[in-house]
Amino acid sequence: MSDLRRVPSSGAVEVGYPTGHLGHLTEHETQALIDFKDLLEEKGLYKPGLPPSHGDQTLLRYLRARKWVPQDAYVQFSETEKFRNANEIDKLYDTIDITSYEASRKLYPRFTGRRDKRGIPIYVFQIRHLDSKAVADYEKSTETTYSKAKTDGKTQPKLLRLFALYENLTRFVQPLSSECVDREHPQTPITLSTNIVDISQVSLRMFWNLKAHMQAASQLATAHYPETLDRIFIIGAPYFFSTVWGWIKRWFDPVTVSKIFILSDQDVLPVLTTFMDLEDIPKNYGGKLEWNFFDEPDYDDEIKRVVTWENGFTNFPPGPCHWQLTEDGTRLECIAVGSNNNGQERRVRVCTIPKAFPPKSDTAVETPVINGEKEETSATTNEDAAAETTPKAPLAKPENPDATADSVAGLVITDANDSTEQLSEKVASAADAATETKAH
Numbered sequence: 146m147s148d149l150r151r152v153p154s155s156g157a158v159e160v161g162y163p164t165g166h167l168g169h170l171t172e173h174e175t176q177a178l179i180d181f182k183d184l185l186e187e188k189g190l191y192k193p194g195l196p197p198s199h200g201d202q203t204l205l206r207y208l209r210a211r212k213w214v215p216q217d218a219y220v221q222f223s224e225t226e227k228f229r230n231a232n233e234i235d236k237l238y239d240t241i242d243i244t245s246y247e248a249s250r251k252l253y254p255r256f257t258g259r260r261d262k263r264g265i266p267i268y269v270f271q272i273r274h275l276d277s278k279a280v281a282d283y284e285k286s287t288e289t290t291y292s293k294a295k296t297d298g299k300t301q302p303k304l305l306r307l308f309a310l311y312e313n314l315t316r317f318v319q320p321l322s323s324e325c326v327d328r329e330h331p332q333t334p335i336t337l338s339t340n341i342v343d344i345s346q347v348s349l350r351m352f353w354n355l356k357a358h359m360q361a362a363s364q365l366a367t368a369h370y371p372e373t374l375d376r377i378f379i380i381g382a383p384y385f386f387s388t389v390w391g392w393i394k395r396w397f398d399p400v401t402v403s404k405i406f407i408l409s410d411q412d413v414l415p416v417l418t419t420f421m422d423l424e425d426i427p428k429n430y431g432g433k434l435e436w437n438f439f440d441e442p443d444y445d446d447e448i449k450r451v452v453t454w455e456n457g458f459t460n461f462p463p464g465p466c467h468w469q470l471t472e473d474g475t476r477l478e479c480i481a482v483g484s485n486n487n488g489q490e491r492r493v494r495v496c497t498i499p500k501a502f503p504p505k506s507d508t509a510v511e512t513p514v515i516n517g518e519k520e521e522t523s524a525t526t527n528e529d530a531a532a533e534t535t536p537k538a539p540l541a542k543p544e545n546p547d548a549t550a551d552s553v554a555g556l557v558i559t560d561a562n563d564s565t566e567q568l569s570e571k572v573a574s575a576a577d578a579a580t581e582t583k584a585h
Contacts (some may be wrong), residue, residue, distance in 0.1 A: 151407045152416050161404070162263055162375060165209050167202055168333045177208055181215040188219065190226055202334045210371035210398065225369045228297075232305060237294035238312040240490055243464035243483040245290045249306050251439065254340060256318055258442030259425035259434065261339045264328030265375055266318050267425060271343045271438045275355055291488055304361065309465055311370050314338060316467040317479075319373075324477065324501045327447040334502055337375035339420065341430065345381025352389050363396035371398075376420060377405045380413050380430065451498045458495045466495065476500055 163169040170178065181204055185191035192198040204222075211217035229235070254270035261267055290306050315336075322335040386407070394402050408416055414431035425445065426432020436443050442461075454460075464483040471478050479495040 151405070152412050162265070162337060163330045163333045166205065166333050166336070168330065170205075174208070174213055177213040177215055178204060181208055181218055184215050184219050185222065188223065190219075190223060200334075202336050206336055206370075206372035210367075210400070221368065221371065228369060231297035232300055232308070233294035233296075234308055234312065237292050237305070238309050238316070238465050238467070239482045240291075240293040240484050241306070241309045241465060242291040243485060243491070245306060246309055246465055246483060247463050249310055253307065253310060254342075255438060256314075256442050257425070257427065257434065257436050258444040258448070259421070260322055260325070260328075260445060260447075261421045261425070263330075263420075264322055264325060265335055265337050265339045266314075266322050267339050267341070267421065269341045269343065269427065269438060272355075273343075273346045273351075274438070276351060291484060293484075307362075311366065311373075312467075313465055314373065315370070317465070320468045320477065321448065321498070324451060324498050325447045326501050331501060337373060339375050340377045341417070341427075342377060342379045343381050343429075344379060344383070344386070347381075347383065349383075349385045349388070356392060360392070360396050363393075367396075367398055367401065372400075374401060375404060377401075378413075378417065379405060379407045380410075382407055382409075451501075452496045453498070454496045455494055461495060462493075464491070468498075470500070471497060474500070 165174060178201065182191055182193070185199075185204070186193065191204075204218075207218040207222045208215070211221060252275055254268040257267045257269055259267045290302055296302075296305060318338070319335045325331075390407070393405075397405070406416065414426075417426050417430060417432070421432075424433050427434045427436045429437070434443065461479070462481050464481060466479050466481050468477040468479055470476075476497040477500055478497045481491055481493045481495050484490050
């Protein structure tokens with residue numbers, strides 16, 4: 146394992162985010178965003194306005210993934226839009242059966258309810274729960290998953306269901322984190338997640354049995370949800386992990402591979418505390434947080450502070466939720482969606498939070514220091530954090546105001562169609578070529 150031991154450098158907290166994010170763009174990056182939006186508008190994939198069809202924070206994810214080349218970002222973005230439209234991902238999320246959604250959450254990365262020192266949400270993934278029986282039972286249950294979404298007929302139901310989990314990350318958890326102002330860069334929206342991946346108690350046979358499933362998940366998540374993963378801390382690596390690492394590093398693009406850190410037992414707490422407060426690290430990994438994998442999120446004090454509960458709710462209910470602007474534009478309201486067992490759709494207002502992003506006083510977006518001097522660009526790149534929320538509809542009365550908490554998802558697992566297979570192959574090939582020379 147000595148050849149695989151990889152830990153972040155002492156300055157790792159400041160590497161990456163917020164560079165390349167709103168409020169921290171260079172002149173070149175700002176121009177790339179302008180050119181990308183012009184190209185998408187020309188191709189009919191983007192509409193400007195208040196709000197625009199896609200927020201700048203989303204478009205920047207594709208630009209970062211494609212090294213700030215607008216044409217390359219367009220190729221990936223257009224493939225994703227085709228996939229989303231062919232499988233009606235928005236409708237899938239809004240109408241998925243709540244029980245099915247909750248079953249998916251039990252096997253994949255879970256939000257702890259805490260954020261790291263930069264304000265990025267923390268997820269934990271314990272792969273040992275993906276044993277053969279659990280996966281077989283799960284796959285069987287996905288055959289009867291209810292939603293009103295039509296599919297392309299190529300994507301397997303067992304993988305399509307998990308799109309809803311990733312939608313929850315981008316439509317609920319990240320916007321909630323963006324409205325929390327107890328972070329160093331509150332003017333910059335959160336579009337990432339920090340992940341602790343626990344591979345202890347996992348056998349080589351189990352890794353082998355999950356290989357094809359996890360490969361499709363990793364490559365296609367990279368294709369359709371680029372730049373949503375920040376640091377990935379792999380802990381509990383068994384002695385044979387050098388073999389497994391040879392597979393894994395081919396599934397991600399080179400940038401993502403550079404964010405994966407394999408920690409020995411003695412490295413876990415020193416590295417995690419570089420990124421997270423001790424109170425936000427689960428006790429299983431040396432911290433003080435009383436939280437286990439199957440627990441509901443234990444929300445931090447800032448999240449509790451900003452939330453104003455409504456309609457009898459005191460916590461986020463099971464199932465998918467998303468945020469949208471209130472009519473006066475000063476707050477965001479949390480809408481619980483999904484369908485119950487008989488297909489009846491749910492649309493209930495759970496709570497509201499103050500709209501803190503973007504700060505009203507901002508008239509310009511600050512960029513990083515360039516050649517020793519700070520520069521400013523116009524605030525045209527600092528758009529509404531709720532730009533991607535769905536249109537409002539009449540709200541129903543809550544069916545179960547006392548439902549237990551649940552708000553989150555984790556990494557998405559998708560399946561390929563013809564166009565995304567080609568894109569995924571390119572991603573895999575690029576990752577393989579670039580990572581062969583990287584230090585393990």
